[in-house]
Amino acid sequence: MAIAPASARPHRDEPPAGRHPDPAPRRRSPARHVVLLGLIVGVLLVLAPILVIVLNAVKSPADYASNGPMALPDSFHLQGIVDFWNRVDFGRKLLNSLVVSGSVAILGVGLAVLSAYALGIGRVRGRIWFLVFFLVANLIPQEMLVYPLYYLSKSLGLYDSLLSVIIIFTVIQGAFGTYLLSSVFAQFPRELLDAAEVDGAGRWRVLWQVVVPASRPTLAVLVTFFFVWTWNEFFLPLVFLISNDNQTVPVALGVLQGQRTMDATTTSASALLGIVPAVVFFLVFQRTLTRGVMSGAIK
C-alpha cells in the first residue's frame, strides 16, 4: 500500500527522518513547546482507545463493575484473557492465520517474481497490456469475485478450507506484486544480465542466481506487506471459512463481536489478543516497513 511513486525524483539516499543528526537544531522557543505539547496530546488521544482496552483486559469483572472502565485496575487479573483464549480455542485461530498469511506471503511474492521477470526484464510483447491487466485485477473489489468463487470452490470441494483462501489471496496479492516488481525489474542493471548470459546461464539460472539475490531487500518488503495485509483480511475469509476450526483471528473476533454475549472485560481481553500479534509484527517488521515506505528503498 504505502509505496511511494517510482516517478518521484531520485533523491539522495538519506536515512529516514529521525536517524540523521540535525546539522543546526532550531531554537526551542515557547511557541515550539506549545506545538510539541499539542502534538503529544493529539497522539495520546489517538492511542487512548487502545490504552483503555489494555487497562480493562486485565481487570476482574467485579473491579470493572464497581469502578467503571476508566479506573486503573486494582489487581492484575489475567483470568479474562485465559478464559477467552480457551473459549474460542484462540491458539487454533492463530495457527490458521499464520498458515494462511505465511503461505500467501511466500507464494504471492514467488508468483509476482515470475511474472515480473517476464514483463520487467524479458519485456515480452504486449507487456503494457499485461501490466494494465494486473493493475485492474488489483482494483477489482472482492464483491465482484466472491459469489462465483464461493460457487466454484463448493463444486470443487475446496469450500471452507484454508487452501481456498490461500489460493485466492496468492493471486490477488500476486497481481499487485507483479505490477510493482515489473517497474523495479525494469531498472535492473543490464550488465549483470548480460554477464550471466555470456557465462551461458539459462533464463532460470539468471532468475534464481542473479535477479532474486539482487532484489532481496525489495522482496523482503513485499513479503512483509503481503503477510500483514493477508493477516488483516476480513471479507473473503468471513465468507469462506465458516467452521470454527478454520477461522482466522480477525474472522473469529468479528463474528464473536456480533454476538454481544460478552461482558466488557472479556470483550477487552479479546481485543487485546487481536492487537498483540499486530503490534508484534509492527515491531518486528518496522525496519522493513519503514524501508518499504521510503521510495528509495523499493528501487
Place this chain on the structure above:
Amino acid sequence: MIPSAVGGGADLASPPAAEPRRRTRNGPRRSARHRGYLVFLLPGIVLSTAVIVVPVLMTLGISFTRWQGIGRPEWIGLDNYTRLFSDANFWASFRNIGLVIVAMAVVPTLLGLLLASALYDHVGKAYGGRAASALRSGLYLPQIVPVAVTGIIWAWILHPDYGALNSILTDLHLETLARNWLGDPKYALYSVMAVLIWMQLGYPVVMFMAGLQRVDPELYEAADLDGASWWQRFTRIAVPLIRPEVYVVLVTTTIAGLKIFGQIFVLTRGGPGNATLVPSYFAYRNFFERAAVGYGSAISTVLTVSIVLLTYLFLRLQTRDERLGGW
C-alpha cells in the same frame, strides 16, 4: 490494503518506467535477448484467469439474471439495474460512500499534510528525529490494528449504556451530550466517519514524512533567511514537493473507501436502517442473507465500474498535472 489501509492498493501514480526504445530494427539481437520469457508469465496469467477473470465475467453475466444460488439462473435482461436505480437503499449506500471517502481520503490527507509538516519541520528540527519518529509511530498504530479489533474497541467505547465515551461525559456532568452513537440514525454515520479518520490518519503521515525527505534543506534555510512564515514554508515548499505522495495517498485511500466492508460489518452492519449502508455490504447482504445473487451481482458490477472509472480519471489528472510541470 492498506491498506491499509487499506488492503492492497497499487502504486497507481506511476506506470513502470519504460526504457527508451532501442532502435534495433527487429534485428536478431533483440529477439534473442527477449526470447524464452513467455513461460514465466504462464502461472500468473493462468491463475489470474481462474481466480479473477472468470469470476468477474460470471458476476457480470449473473447480474442480468434472477438467481438464488441454486438451480438455473433466469435471464431478465436489465431488470436488476432498473430496480437498482430506483432502490432507496442503493442511493443511500452511494451517498454514504461519499462521506466515507471524505473520512478516509480527504480529511486524513489534509490533516496528514499538516501533521507530517509539523513533525518534520518543527519537532524533527527542534527536538530531534527521535521525537518525530515516536509520534509518527503512535499515529500509525491504529493502521495496524486489525479491522475486527477496531470494531470491538469502538463498538464498546461508543456503547450507549456502558460505553467509555458516555461514561466520561457523565463523569464530566455532560450527560446531556451522551448519545446512542452507533444506534441512532442521526449520528451513526458520523460516528463511523470519526472511527475511520482515527484509523486512517497514520498512513498519510508516514507517506508524507517519507516524501519530505526529498526537500532540499537549503530551500528551507533560504526561506528562513527571507523570513518566510511557517505557513508559507508549508504551502510553498512542502506541499508542492510531495505532490506525488499526495496523489498516491488520495488514490489508494479513495479506492479503499469505495471497497470498505470490514469496518461497517463490525461497527453497524449497515444499520440502523440504512444509515451506514455501503455498496459492498449491500452486495454481501443480497448474496448471503437474501440469496438474491443476481441483484447482488448488479450492485457489485456498478461498484466495480465506478472504481475503474475513478482510477482512470485520477491517472489522467495526474499525468496532465505532471505535464504542466506541477513540480
